[in-house]
Amino acid sequence: MPVIKPISDLRNNFNEISEICHKESEPVFITKNGQGDLVVMSMALYEKQQALLDLYQKLGEAEVQSAAGMPRISHKELMSKLRNQVNEQ
The missing domain is CATH 3.40.1620.10 (YefM-like domain)
Incomplete structure (x- = not known):
């Protein structure tokens, strides 16, 4: 309410x-x-709402890229690449 x-x-x-x-x-x-x-x-609520807006914007961009046929990688491939980057540092 x-x-x-x-x-x-x-x-x-x-x-x-x-x-x-x-x-x-x-x-x-x-x-x-x-x-x-x-x-x-509150500042906490404002920041939470801003984070949600940012997430929704990024999801919208990802949907547009997906619909345009841009190449994708699986979650497993992404995690492997990230692990490799972390381990190289």
């Missing part, structure tokens, strides 16, 4: 909003004059 707070709470009850963001791991929606204005979230 989304947490919605008026902008005055951001000024008057910042610690409470911060606590909600950290405990619930959910964003808090801030309204101004009854309309949505801001979203406040």
Whole structure:
């Protein structure tokens, strides 16, 4: 369930909003004059969402490459190449 707070709470009850963001791991929606204005979230949640966006972008690029017929290697081959690189260092 989304947490919605008026902008005055951001000024008057910042610690409470911060606590909600950290405990619930959910964003808090801030309204101004009854309309949505801001979203406040913990740094951990922001970083998690950014990592997911990055992953989805990379998966999308991989799908495009796969559909274009680019050559692929198996998981076993990839792991073997990575082990060789690590062992050479």
